[in-house]
Amino acid sequence: MRINFKMKRTAPKKISTAAHERLASWIAARGLKSTRQRDLIVDTFFSQTGHLSVDELVEKAKQRDPSIGAATVYRTMKILTDAGLASARHFEGGQTRYEAALDRHHHDHLICTSCGNIAEFENERIEELQDRVAEEHGFTVTHHKLELYGLCAACRQRQSNPNRQRQ
Amino acid sequence: MRINFKMKRTAPKKISTAAHERLASWIAARGLKSTRQRDLIVDTFFSQTGHLSVDELVEKAKQRDPSIGAATVYRTMKILTDAGLASARHFEGGQTRYEAALDRHHHDHLICTSCGNIAEFENERIEELQDRVAEEHGFTVTHHKLELYGLCAACRQRQSNPNRQRQ
DNA sequence: CGACAGATGAGAATGAGAATCATAATCTCT
DNA sequence: AGAGATTATGATTCTCATTCTCATCTGTCG
Numbered sequence A, B: 001m002r003i004n005f006k007m008k009r010t011a012p013k014k015i016s017t018a019a020h021e022r023l024a025s026w027i028a029a030r031g032l033k034s035t036r037q038r039d040l041i042v043d044t045f046f047s048q049t050g051h052l053s054v055d056e057l058v059e060k061a062k063q064r065d066p067s068i069g070a071a072t073v074y075r076t077m078k079i080l081t082d083a084g085l086a087s088a089r090h091f092e093g094g095q096t097r098y099e100a101a102l103d104r105h106h107h108d109h110l111i112c113t114s115c116g117n118i119a120e121f122e123n124e125r126i127e128e129l130q131d132r133v134a135e136e137h138g139f140t141v142t143h144h145k146l147e148l149y150g151l152c153a154a155c156r157q158r159q160s161n162p163n164r165q166r167q
Numbered sequence C: 001c002g003a004c005a006g007a008t009g010a011g012a013a014t015g016a017g018a019a020t021c022a023t024a025a026t027c028t029c030t
Numbered sequence D: 001a002g003a004g005a006t007t008a009t010g011a012t013t014c015t016c017a018t019t020c021t022c023a024t025c026t027g028t029c030g
Helices: A017-029 A036-046 A054-064 A070-082 A124-136 A153-160 B017-029 B036-046 B054-064 B070-082 B124-136 B153-160
Strands: A086-089 A097-100 A108-112 A118-121 A140-151 B086-089 B097-100 B108-112 B118-121 B140-151
Touching: A017 A036, A017 A070, A036 A054, A036 A070, A036 A097, A054 A070, A070 A086, A070 A097, A124 A140, A124 B124, A124 B140, A140 A153, A140 B124, B017 B036, B017 B070, B036 B054, B036 B070, B036 B097, B054 B070, B070 B086, B070 B097, B124 B140, B140 B153
Parallel strands: A108 A140, B108 B140
Antiparallel strands: A086 A097, A108 A118, A140 B140, B086 B097, B108 B118
């Protein structure tokens, strides 16, 4: 199954200065350097919403500076992830996707296999049950992955009314 | 995180003739052919327990017939999957792992990130909650992925008693 | 400024898996 | 059993995401 994920366009996001500050101290704390490219990529990332692939990020970054290399984007996203400012997700489809993680609660995902739309949800009850299951098996859970794949409302509609809404 | 998954050694499995029969009719039904290699690979797969990577299968198969090619193992596992006799899992670590699927209930997984041990569980309540969540978001779920990562009992013990049990 | 550690970009390397292709094996029909 | 048609095999190549390498460049700190 080859899915063409698209971004979810939800609330507009203000470019968080908190993120920049946290990144700055993270970088300073371990002798890394602050560079033009890094800033540009970070800026680009935080000015988008949704779950971005590296490819998409590279494309957006190159619009601002065509000399940006893909390797740098990979490297930068790794730093952001390590600093807790982004989190990497591995949905079906083979690419890693990143989402902003600053001050975000843990959440899981609903993914439309038709249009690639990604919705998020939290469910405390499910988490509790997971912990209980783990406990019963003697496991200590460090992280988990819960992804629900299927059709979003729009795509279900489209499939049951195939005569309308064809591109 | 690079995890070295190992097989879970649970109940011994008798080499299911039911599986062979089902495969035979599947193969017959679509004009495929029954070959020595295919049989060998299928046999090898069903004589193992747990969640096997293609690599591991290739290795085991080559022990019986060194001329077996990796491509054939990939192809055969795809056929088994299509026939509903195996199911492919994509845990962290990058490789696809296959488990026998004949007459098996749906289940999810607990994965030890230290020793690679994989335990299985079913939880009807979690499934119900997932469906409810999906419904609230207008999604129709076709499949899902629930994986709990952490330390199994043995590895937790080992880590809290680091002076014992070091290799 | 100057040295040096860290960063960059291009391209090569990697690894899992799919595709290709010439050859080989199997099935069907008689 | 033999022929012909078709599928399978194994080696190799290809793809794709990601990482690595390396020569060069750039912050940073004294």
